[in-house]
Amino acid sequence: MPVDALAKTTPKSEHATELWFDVGVNLTSGQFSTDYDLQIANAMNAGVTHLCITGTNERESSLAADMAATYPNLYSTAGVHPHDAKDVSGQYLSHLESLYLTNPKVKAIGECGLDFNRNYSPQDVQFQIFAEQLELAARLKAPVFLHQRDAHSTFVDLLKAKRSDLTQVVVHCFTGTQNELDDYLDLDCYIGITGWVCDERRGLDVLALVDRIPDNRLLIETDAPYLLPRNLKPKPKKGRNLPMYLPHIGQQLASQKNVSVSKLAEYTFQNSLRFFNIKAQGNG
Numbered sequence: 001m002p003v004d005a006l007a008k009t010t011p012k013s014e015h016a017t018e019l020w021f022d023v024g025v026n027l028t029s030g031q032f033s034t035d036y037d038l039q040i041a042n043a044m045n046a047g048v049t050h051l052c053i054t055g056t057n058e059r060e061s062s063l064a065a066d067m068a069a070t071y072p073n074l075y076s077t078a079g080v081h082p083h084d085a086k087d088v089s090g091q092y093l094s095h096l097e098s099l100y101l102t103n104p105k106v107k108a109i110g111e112c113g114l115d116f117n118r119n120y121s122p123q124d125v126q127f128q129i130f131a132e133q134l135e136l137a138a139r140l141k142a143p144v145f146l147h148q149r150d151a152h153s154t155f156v157d158l159l160k161a162k163r164s165d166l167t168q169v170v171v172h173c174f175t176g177t178q179n180e181l182d183d184y185l186d187l188d189c190y191i192g193i194t195g196w197v198c199d200e201r202r203g204l205d206v207l208a209l210v211d212r213i214p215d216n217r218l219l220i221e222t223d224a225p226y227l228l229p230r231n232l233k234p235k236p237k238k239g240r241n242l243p244m245y246l247p248h249i250g251q252q253l254a255s256q257k258n259v260s261v262s263k264l265a266e267y268t269f270q271n272s273l274r275f276f277n278i279k280a281q282g283n284g
């Protein structure tokens with residue numbers, strides 16, 4: 001279905017005058033297989049005009065690149081998530097490299113990192129696949145999109161060792177402690193904040209930390225279909241998070257930081273363009 005036709009069918013949201021950039025959305029997830037085009041249109045109509053689709057393994061990174069090529073202002077990353085580290089092919093690094101080099105809308109290497117919470121892949125394998133992707137990003141001078149869960153000390157030690165070789169770095173879906181945040185800021189990382197901060201049971205500690213993030217290092221993301229903001233009203237029936245909910249996360253952050261929603265939208269949008277090396281006016 002053409003995006004323009006769809007966009008006209010959905011009412012404008014109250015924040016449609018601001019422009020938003022969702023830096024992390026998992027549109028290749030099976031949860032979007034039947035309606036990703038509708039959700040892209042709804043996001044655009046809600047002012048979320050720019051999206052970056054997260055690539056989490058070789059297959060989905062290829063799919064994400066194809067999807068990004070089809071729509072204006074859609075971008076993607078190419079990487080292997082720590083959950084998928086044990087399943088890489090022998091050619092995965094050259095596959096990621098060629099996705100990045102041959103598709104102008106593939107803008108970063110990742111998502112990659114360490115996840116010692118789930119341990120779907122053995123920790124030593126996660127470490128090796130993470131280190132190899134950091135080396136690839138360094139060689140390509142590509143931004144990197146990082147994931148860390150319950151692995152901070154191992155993660156930050158490796159990142160420290162590699163940091164001077166890397167360009168832009170984002171630690172996406174940050175849900176850690178003040179010390180962890182300070183470590184990342186010391187390494188001049190961007191910080192990706194999700195709807196986790198809209199969760200009154202477990203997100204308020206992270207919400208309180210956002211004041212420590214310099215305005216020029218804050219990125220926002222839905223991580224859809226995961227992490228539905230808990231305080232959305234009315235509560236969506238399906239429990240599925242959507243990129244059109246990004247302005248809601250922006251509102252929560254703006255009120256915490258005591259800035260206007262439009263100002264927060266403006267600087268997170270500019271940060272996203274700078275992070276991904278996207279020229280302000282281009283649709284390319």
Ligand SMILES: [Zn+2]
Nearest residue numbers: 111147172173
């Ligand atoms: Zn992640």
